[in-house]
Amino acid sequence: MRFSEYMTQWLYGEDGYYATYKDIGKSGDFYTAVSTSKFFGGTIAKHIISLVDEGFLDKHGVVCEIGAHHGYFLADVCEFIYTLRPELLSTLKFVIIERFDDLQKHQQKYFKESFGDAVTITHYKSLDELECENAFFIANEIFDAFPCELYYKGKTATVKNHNVEFDVNDDWVESKAKEYCKDRGEIAVGYEAFAKAMELSCKKFEFMSFDYGEMQSRPDFSLRVYTKHKVIPFFTPEDDEEYIPREELFAKSDITYDVTFAHVKDAFMEAGVEFVEFKAQMVALIDMGLLELLEILQKNADEKIYKQELEKAKMLIMPNFLGERFKMIKFRKE
Template sequence: MTFSNYMTQWLYGEQGYYATYRAIGKEGDFYTAVSASKFFGGTIAKHIISLVDEGFLANDATICEIGAHHGYFIADVIEFLYTLRPELLKSFSFVIVERFDALQEQQRNYLNTSFGDAISLSHVKSLSELHVENAFFIANEIFDAFPCELFFKGKTARVEEDGNVEFDVDDEWVSAKAAKYHKDRGEIAVGYEEFASEMASAAKTFEFMSFDYGEMMARPDFSLRVYDKHKVYPFFDEELNRKEAFGSTDITYDVTFEHVKDAYEEAGVTFIELKAQMTALVNMGILELLEMLQKNADEKIYKQELEKVKMLIMPDFLGERFKMIRFRKER
């Protein structure tokens, strides 16, 4: 079995990690920016409003989250849109791309409980089902969840029935990608090109913003790892029992953003920028949102939210390791 098929089953098979709802944050296996603070989604809402004011997004644009998990992220965006520019809730259309029916139902229930008929919400299972004029696409930690192939000194990995990994396959596509990104070992993501092409066809004009961990250039070694109750196990660590971890833990790797960039540019979409999450959120106005809260809320609430926001922007937590990448397709 190819490693990408093995990883796909681990994450998305019938008993895969993402096939059912998983707790994120303190009670789960890892933290995300969404679980850290509502102001993450709030800052995206502020940016969306700036795109409307700029004239890039229409008042009737589609706001689409890809891989919404429980629905907290898009709910935070909607909540702050209501606070900052409430009329947009009625004119925007909100869409979630979610492949699993059970998660769609959970998202629908959560958003219906939160907003009722104040918003127009729909689901699609893939971007290929979506065809709109003007959109803003958002995703958090999606590119690290694409399956990957493992490459080592000219050979691609296969996985044996017992979970053992052997590097003995010749794969021209993987070898070409490894050469392009100057890797003699590491992960080669599978599916970026198709994903970028589907998004390019889903909307005539759009902006896409995503947050993930990694660097523009490929790292020189394997980053594949497993998260289990906030403990991190390198995939090749002898302490990791792969059979027990399969499907019950999260498996992930560092994103090579140059690969993401190339995939989108090949699809005719313009790369805008790659920034540290800290810089991106500050530039989009997260501190201004905190100032608004300070003026309108109890000091205790303000201090609580300030501490949560620090998790998003401090370099020693999520602020520096996580990156924001942004693209645009214009007419």
């Protein structure tokens, strides 16, 4: 099978890694900005309010998270909207795109426990099911979870019994490799269809996403596995002390790669969506008001609580943690 099919089974198969509820954070395999601090969602909430104030997002518009997993991120957004502009909690429509029934149940349960009947979540399995006039779309670490093909000097990889061979000629993969100046590495599959589905789902929207990677492609393979906060390069030699057989990692650990944001940008522009900006997460969160939120907390909370939340929020913007490694990309359809 092609590597993209292998990765799809690994992550999204019947027994795939993302098919069932998984812990994220200290007790899971990796950290995300969402698991690090509530102020990640809080800063997005502040941005959503600014979109309403400037007239881009209608107060009856849709706020949609794509790939919510636990639902913590959108819940944090709702919590801060309630704090900053409570009337919007009853007018905005909150949506989650989630393909797995098991995760939908966990998300509904979490929102019910958190908000009772004050917030209603509508689920769709894909963007193809959603039709709306005006929306704000948000996704955290979604593009690194798209299946990819592996390319090496003109050949595309296949997988048999967890062993990778570069033995296929694929014109589409080779054209993308040339477009992004790669003689080896990952070529994401599905960005174009995803961008087009979003463009068709809504007449006017802003889409913001955070992920790790760079605008230009890496010159080598970044494919890796995360298991219990341990990073294992996919091509670790068998004689390396860090080596774990792939069959032991398959579907039990997260597999991911660095995002080539130029590919994301091109996919959305080809779908007729305007590229707005690309920034380090650190700069994006500060520009959207993270520090102002922390000032509000300092004035209204116990000093101990403030210091605890400040330390967590720092992790979002510290260059040596999430601040520089993660990037924000934004698009708009007017």
